[in-house]
Structures are given as C-alpha cells and as structure tokens.
Amino acid sequence: MSRTSNRPPPAPATALRSQAEERLRHERPEAAITGMPVDQIQATLHELHVHQIELEMQNEQLRSSQSELEQARERFEELYDFAPVGYLTLDDQGNIRAANLTAVNMLEVERTRLETMPFSKFVYREDADPFYLCLRKTLNSALSQSCEVRLLGQNKGLIVARLDLIQAFENGGTVCRLTITDITQHKRAEEALREHQKRQVQYENEERLRVAFEAGDLGSWDHDLRTGKVICSDRTRAMLGLEPGATVNWSMILDRLHSDDAPRFLKAMDESANPAEGGRADVEFRIQIKSPKSEVRSPKLGAPNSISARAEATSKVQEPSNGARVSAPAASPDGKPAPEGSGAGLKTRRTAGGARLSSAAASSEGRQASVGPGTGLNSGRAAGEDTRAPGPDKTESGDKAVPAPGEDTRTPAEVRWLRFAARCFFENGSTGRAIRRTGVLADITNQKRAEQVLHSRARELETVVEDRTARLREAVGELEHFSYTLAHDLRAPVRAIRGYGDLLIAQSVNLAPRHKEFLIRACKAAERMDQLILDTLDYTKIVRQHFELKPIETGALVEQVVQSYPQFQEARENITIVAPLPAVMGNAALLTQCFSNLLNNALKFVAPGKEPEVRIYAEESRTASSAFTPAPAANDGPTGRPDAHPASEDRRNARPARVRVWVEDNGIGIPEDCRDKVFEMFQQLMPVQYPGTGIGLAIVKKAVERMRGAVGVESHPKGGSRFWIDLEKAAE
Incomplete structure (x- = not known):
C-alpha cells in the first residue's frame, strides 16, 4: 500500500539556475568575466563544466536517496499505522x-x-x-x-x-x-483454561466422593433450605424405601420418622440451623417404611386401614389468617378420636427447612431411642429367628386365614436405623440464617442389630461370670475354712508329740545318749512344726480378715512391743528407738505383727559371738516409694479405702505425706540376688544356722499391703540390713 507525502515537491533545474545567477549577481558583482584572457576564460569554463557534471551526478544521487527515503518513510508509516499493537x-x-x-x-x-x-x-x-x-x-x-x-x-x-x-x-x-x-482473547483463554481445570478438579473430586460413598455404602443429601429442593443419591432413596430417580423432599424423612425418635431428630436439626451451635448435626434415628400391603381397606369401613389414613380422617389441620397451625385431636390406635385432655393430640412443628411434622404430643418429647424388644429390629425374638410374618392370606400352618370383621390385616412396617451427619451453610458466612444443609445418610440397621446381639451376649456372659465368681468365692471360702481348720487341728497332735517327748527325756534315766538325742531332735521338730502352724494361722488371718485403718502412734506402739514381748527383754539395751516416730494410718494389730517380726529377725540373724545392735527411726516424705504403688486393701470400699467416697479423691490427689520407718541392724546382711525373695513364702537363706519357718517377712509384706503401704530392704554385702515400712502419715 502506497502513501502520498504532504511535503512540497523539489523546484525544477531551470528555476534553480536562474535563482543561482540572480544570487551571484547580488552577492559577487566583481566576479564578471569581462576583460579576462581567452585562455583563462576557457579554463574557467572547463572547470565549470566539470563542476556542473559533478553537481548533476550529486543531484541524481540525492534524488535517488530522497526517493528511497520517501519509500522507507511510507513503509514505516504503513507499519506504524497498521501494526498489530x-x-x-x-x-x-x-x-x-x-x-x-x-x-x-x-x-x-x-x-x-x-x-x-x-x-x-x-x-x-x-x-x-x-x-x-x-x-x-x-x-x-x-x-x-x-x-x-x-x-x-x-x-x-x-x-x-x-x-x-x-x-x-x-x-x-x-x-x-x-x-x-x-x-x-488471551485472558479469555486463561479464564477458559482455569474454568476447565476447575471443572476437571470438581469432576475428579466428585468421582473420589462417589467411590468413597459406594465403598462406605453412604447416601448423599443436599437440601436447599430456601427453596426446599433436595438433591440426593439413589442410595439415599433406597434407604428411604423409594424407587431410583424418585422425587425426594424433606417431608419424606419426617413422615417416616419413628415417633420415639422424632423429637430428638428435630432438636438436632434445629441446633444445626443455629450458627451459635456450629452448624453441624450427627444423629441416629429410626424410620418406618410401610409396605404397600399395609394400605388394606377395612372390610367394615371400606377406607384405607392405616395409621396415616386414619390420622388424616380424624385430624384436620386448618390454616388461620395469621399463619398459625391448628391441629384437631389425633386418632387413637383403634381409629377413634382421642378424648380431649388425654394428651394424645398431634403436635405440629415447623423445622428449619420449612417442612411441617405432626408428631406425638409432649409425652414422647425427649424420649430416648433404644434397641431391644419392641424396637422393630428383632421384636423380642431370639437371635437368628425368622421374624418374617406369614402372608396376609395364610396362617403359619399354611391354611388360608379368614380375617374377622374389622380385623387389622396390615403387614408390619419395616423399621430401619439411619445415621444422618450434616452441616449447615449460612448467609453472610456464619452469622446469617441457614440456607443449605449438606450431609450423608448411613444405614446402621445391621450395626444396631449386632449391638443388640452383643449386649445380649454381654448380659449372658455377665450372668455366667457372676455365677462362676459366686461359686469360686464359695469354693475359696470353703478352702480357706478347711485350711484354717486343718492348721488349727494339727496343733493338738503336734503338742502331744512334743509333750510326750519332753516327758520321756525327763523320766528316762537309763536312756542311751544316742536315743536321748533322737528324742531331743523330735521335740525340736515338733516345736518348729507348731511355730509353722502358728505363722500359717497368722498369715491366713491377715489375708481373710478386714482391718480398719486409723491413726496409730508409732513410737508408743514400738515401745509396747519391745517391753511386752519376752524375747526382747534380754536384748532391750541393744534396741535404740530414735524419737520422734510420727503417727501413721494403720492397724495396731498389723503394725504389732510387723515390728515383732522385724525385731525378731534383727536380733536373730547376727554373726556368732557378735552383740546385736538394732536402731529404729523414721523420716517423712511427700511421695510414696517409686518402686511401689499402694494396693487397695481387701474388703475396702470402691476406692480401696474404708468408707471411701468421691470427696476423698481430692485428698488423695493432694499427695498426702508419707512416713518411712526404718529398722536397722548389724546382722549378717542379705545377698543382692536374694533381696527380692526374702518377702516370699517359705524362703530361708540359712535354714541350718538360723532355723525358722520362712513366713515372717511374708506376713510383714502382706500386713503392710493391707494398710496400703510398701515394704523393702537395703543391705550391705559386708553385713547390716535396713528394713523399711512406708505408710501414709496420719492427719495432725
């Protein structure tokens, strides 16, 4: 495309020449050639001709350059004007x-x-x-x-x-x-690409959601609370007893609600529609799905013989001009109107979605759903029993049934357990009114049936356990009584053996020394047997009896033990009691048995020729032994303490002070590998050098545990042991 220039065209050559001559005459009049020699004039003319030719050539080049420049300018202007930008x-x-x-x-x-x-x-x-x-x-x-x-x-x-x-x-x-x-166009393409990606992501998310719903056997539910429109999956329709693709609305759930679960379900929906409650709902409820056979006309009345039909026939709802709903009295189960004041009237409630539900009166309000006989799951039949009713025209024996006049021939409605988990969305974020409820439905009927069977089996198992526990307690009691009686009755022949043996030794003057040694050994064996029986009786008494715990003055009790027991009189000066010994929560009889056994061992297990030294002292701490957690005493209250009650929990959580009483000796000591065994039954480290029954420390441990305490020992390999008893300090 060509473009015409707006500049003036160049002047012709003749005009330029005349202009030049005129200018020459005015500027250089002395340049006239008059009077010049001929040869000089010819040389000048030659030079002029040469310059003329040069100028013509330069002019030609200038015209050519000017033409090219004009063409370039035209091309530039075309590119400038018609550029893509x-x-x-x-x-x-x-x-x-x-x-x-x-x-x-x-x-x-x-x-x-x-x-x-x-x-x-x-x-x-x-x-x-x-x-x-x-x-x-x-x-x-x-x-x-x-x-x-x-x-x-x-x-x-x-x-x-x-x-x-x-x-x-x-x-x-x-x-x-x-x-x-x-x-x-670029922005539109980007927007289209973003929209495509968004749809792709949405499609992928929907596919994942669909797979998840199918794997979890869940039904989707999306309810527009403004228009009442409901979008749901076919699985939801199947749960509600509807055909695939059938139209669904909120009233279909409300109409199918079990009367016992309706108040609780509606309360959960109302709370979910309140922004202050978080907008979430998770409720389990029952629905009743009526079989088509339930719509059987009464042979007497000729009208649909169903609860809903009778309720429609007897309960007429009017809409007053002020918008309030007025309900007539509901029908009773036999089809007759309920009397006034009977409390059986229908109660109409408007839900957050705008649907109305007529439920039972306030008598059913707040009633909790339960699984068991009469709930519609197994109807009180045994597990695994066929609960299907025979056909409407046959009896269980197969004979054709003839209904009596007015008899209800309806098939019982199927009851299903559903779980509805939903979330509400609100206008203006989370402050406006609820506009949409989205959630999932799950059929938990099998789960409820399994729970019912599990509860039934648990009750049966509890009954079996209680029966076996009672029999076990009876057997244990009889065994304890037998062992106590046996141990007690064994003392009589043992005492007789020891008595007759002592008489033989005292009255047999001519008895050979060897035979006399045999009698002495027999008497000592009988004495050990009698002591073993006594220790066994003491251990059994500690295990069987109930001991009340109360504050005990430890110092006074230890002094009494040392002064009253004969075996401690000779070594009284070797026993040092370091005061004070704080009062503890315990039992006087059990503490007496503990200190008696510990002092006996401290004075007994001493190296030959060495004077025993025993030191008793105490120290307080805030925590119990790290190696022992006090066990509750037998026959105590539910918390392990006599007459314990919930208020005592605070006192126990406050970590009461503990008292640890030490019994220190200078005896032979206890090897490290034997320290855990000394508190077991019938454990003796040196039965020949230091004879005994091996029950004394076992009695100490059991008695301390009955007082909710702990016991332990520390010992030096070169000799000397320290036994300790850890008990709760008595309140001052």
Whole structure:
C-alpha cells in the first residue's frame, strides 16, 4: 500500500539556475568575466563544466536517496499505522499527542479528535490508579514499565490491554511512548483454561466422593433450605424405601420418622440451623417404611386401614389468617378420636427447612431411642429367628386365614436405623440464617442389630461370670475354712508329740545318749512344726480378715512391743528407738505383727559371738516409694479405702505425706540376688544356722499391703540390713 507525502515537491533545474545567477549577481558583482584572457576564460569554463557534471551526478544521487527515503518513510508509516499493537505518544500530562491507526481502532475515536484527548479517559475506572502509577514511574525514570488495564472504547467496547511504557524526549520535553497490546482473547483463554481445570478438579473430586460413598455404602443429601429442593443419591432413596430417580423432599424423612425418635431428630436439626451451635448435626434415628400391603381397606369401613389414613380422617389441620397451625385431636390406635385432655393430640412443628411434622404430643418429647424388644429390629425374638410374618392370606400352618370383621390385616412396617451427619451453610458466612444443609445418610440397621446381639451376649456372659465368681468365692471360702481348720487341728497332735517327748527325756534315766538325742531332735521338730502352724494361722488371718485403718502412734506402739514381748527383754539395751516416730494410718494389730517380726529377725540373724545392735527411726516424705504403688486393701470400699467416697479423691490427689520407718541392724546382711525373695513364702537363706519357718517377712509384706503401704530392704554385702515400712502419715 502506497502513501502520498504532504511535503512540497523539489523546484525544477531551470528555476534553480536562474535563482543561482540572480544570487551571484547580488552577492559577487566583481566576479564578471569581462576583460579576462581567452585562455583563462576557457579554463574557467572547463572547470565549470566539470563542476556542473559533478553537481548533476550529486543531484541524481540525492534524488535517488530522497526517493528511497520517501519509500522507507511510507513503509514505516504503513507499519506504524497498521501494526498489530497500538502506538501512542503521551505528554507529561498524559494527553495523547500521536497515535497509529491500530490505537485509533482500539479506542474507536477519529485520529484528529484522539490526538487532543487524555488517555485516562479510555482507562476503566477501577484500573485508573494502576495506570497513573505506571505513567508516573515512566516519566520519572529511564526504565520501561508495564501494566494490564481494561480500556473502554468510545462505543463502549471493553478490551483487556497490556501497556508498555518508556520515556522519550521530543521538542525539548519529556514524553512517553506507549504500546497497547490487546490481550482480551488471551485472558479469555486463561479464564477458559482455569474454568476447565476447575471443572476437571470438581469432576475428579466428585468421582473420589462417589467411590468413597459406594465403598462406605453412604447416601448423599443436599437440601436447599430456601427453596426446599433436595438433591440426593439413589442410595439415599433406597434407604428411604423409594424407587431410583424418585422425587425426594424433606417431608419424606419426617413422615417416616419413628415417633420415639422424632423429637430428638428435630432438636438436632434445629441446633444445626443455629450458627451459635456450629452448624453441624450427627444423629441416629429410626424410620418406618410401610409396605404397600399395609394400605388394606377395612372390610367394615371400606377406607384405607392405616395409621396415616386414619390420622388424616380424624385430624384436620386448618390454616388461620395469621399463619398459625391448628391441629384437631389425633386418632387413637383403634381409629377413634382421642378424648380431649388425654394428651394424645398431634403436635405440629415447623423445622428449619420449612417442612411441617405432626408428631406425638409432649409425652414422647425427649424420649430416648433404644434397641431391644419392641424396637422393630428383632421384636423380642431370639437371635437368628425368622421374624418374617406369614402372608396376609395364610396362617403359619399354611391354611388360608379368614380375617374377622374389622380385623387389622396390615403387614408390619419395616423399621430401619439411619445415621444422618450434616452441616449447615449460612448467609453472610456464619452469622446469617441457614440456607443449605449438606450431609450423608448411613444405614446402621445391621450395626444396631449386632449391638443388640452383643449386649445380649454381654448380659449372658455377665450372668455366667457372676455365677462362676459366686461359686469360686464359695469354693475359696470353703478352702480357706478347711485350711484354717486343718492348721488349727494339727496343733493338738503336734503338742502331744512334743509333750510326750519332753516327758520321756525327763523320766528316762537309763536312756542311751544316742536315743536321748533322737528324742531331743523330735521335740525340736515338733516345736518348729507348731511355730509353722502358728505363722500359717497368722498369715491366713491377715489375708481373710478386714482391718480398719486409723491413726496409730508409732513410737508408743514400738515401745509396747519391745517391753511386752519376752524375747526382747534380754536384748532391750541393744534396741535404740530414735524419737520422734510420727503417727501413721494403720492397724495396731498389723503394725504389732510387723515390728515383732522385724525385731525378731534383727536380733536373730547376727554373726556368732557378735552383740546385736538394732536402731529404729523414721523420716517423712511427700511421695510414696517409686518402686511401689499402694494396693487397695481387701474388703475396702470402691476406692480401696474404708468408707471411701468421691470427696476423698481430692485428698488423695493432694499427695498426702508419707512416713518411712526404718529398722536397722548389724546382722549378717542379705545377698543382692536374694533381696527380692526374702518377702516370699517359705524362703530361708540359712535354714541350718538360723532355723525358722520362712513366713515372717511374708506376713510383714502382706500386713503392710493391707494398710496400703510398701515394704523393702537395703543391705550391705559386708553385713547390716535396713528394713523399711512406708505408710501414709496420719492427719495432725
């Protein structure tokens, strides 16, 4: 495409020559050739001819260059005007000084008008601030700037454009060169791509959700609380006893609700519609799905013989002008209207979704659902028994049944257990009214049946355990009584053996020394047997009897033991009691037995020829032994303490002070590998050198445990042991 230049054409050669001669005459009159020699004139003419030719050649080159320049200028102007982007020149005030045809077409304004208008007039109002900021940066720096804005043409055509700006200088002033790139299609493509990706992600999420719902055997539920429209899956329809693709609404759930579960279900829905409650609901309830056979007409009345039909026939609901609902008295189970004041009237309730439900009166309000006989799961039949009713026209024996006049021939409704977990969405985030409820339904009928069977089996097992426990206790009691009686009765023959043996030794003068030694050994064996029986009786008494715990003055009790027991009189000076010994919670008889046995061992297990030294002292602490957790005493209250009650929990949590009483001796000591065994029954370290029954320390341990305490020992390999008893300190 060619373009005509607006510049004036060059002057012809004859005109130029005349102009030159005229100028020469005025500027250099002395240059006339009059009077010049001929040869000089010829030389001058030659030079002039040469210069003329040179000038003509230069003129030809200039004309050729000018033609090329004109063509290049025309091509540049064509490229400038018809470039794919718009070019503008703005002054420092943002006014348009020049524009190409592409920019003119984009802005939909004639060029003559455009070159006097401010560019900001075409910038979309919401994008004006980013454009002004970009323009200021461009005019104040040499760096190029860019931004994306929306441009509004004169004919209201909106495009999305990318502006690239750079600083320039023109006519001694600063201007801005600006290019406009139309990226509307690009933005639309990006938006389409984002929408496609969004749909792809949504599709993938829906597929994952579908697989999860199928794997979990769940039904989806989406309820628009403003319009009442419900969208659900076919699995939800199947749970509600509907055909696939059937229309579902909120009232279908309400109509199927079990009367005992309706108040609880509606309360959960109302709470979920309250933003203050978190907008979530998770409730288990029963529904009743009626078989088509239940709609049997009464042979007497000729009307549908169903609860809902009778309720419709006897309960007429009117809509007063003020919008309130008035319900007539409901029908009783036999089809007759309920008497006034009987409390059997229908109660109408409007849910958060706008649906109405007529349920039983306030007598059923708050009633908890239960699984058991009469709930519709097994109807009181044994587990595994066929609960299906025979056909409506046959008896269980197969004979054809003839209904009596007025007899109810309906098939019982199927009862299902469902769990509904839902979440409500609200207007204005979480502060407005509920507008949508989305959730899932799960059929938990089999789970409830399994729970019922499990509870039944648990009750049976508890009965068996209680029976066996009672028999075991009876057997243990008889065994304890037998062992106690046996141990007690064994003492009589043992005492007789020892008595007759002592008489033989005293009265047999001519008895051989060897035979006398045999009698002495027999008497000592009988004495050990008698002591063993006594220790066994003591241990049995500690195990069987109930001991009351009360504050005991430890110092006074230890003094009494040392002074009253004969075996401690000879070594009284070797026993040191370091005061004070704090009072503890215990039993006097048990503590006496403990200190008696510990002192006996301390005085007994001493190396031959060594004087025994025993030291008794105490120390207090806030915590019990780290190696022992006090066990509850037998026959105590539910918390292990006599007459314990919940208020005592605070006192126990406060970690009461403990008292540890030490019995220290200078005896032979206990090897490290035997320290855990010394408190077991019939354990003796040196039965020959130090004879005994091996029950004394076992009695100590059992007695301390009955007082909710702990016992232990520390011993040095070279001799000397320290036995300790840890008990709760008595309150001051």
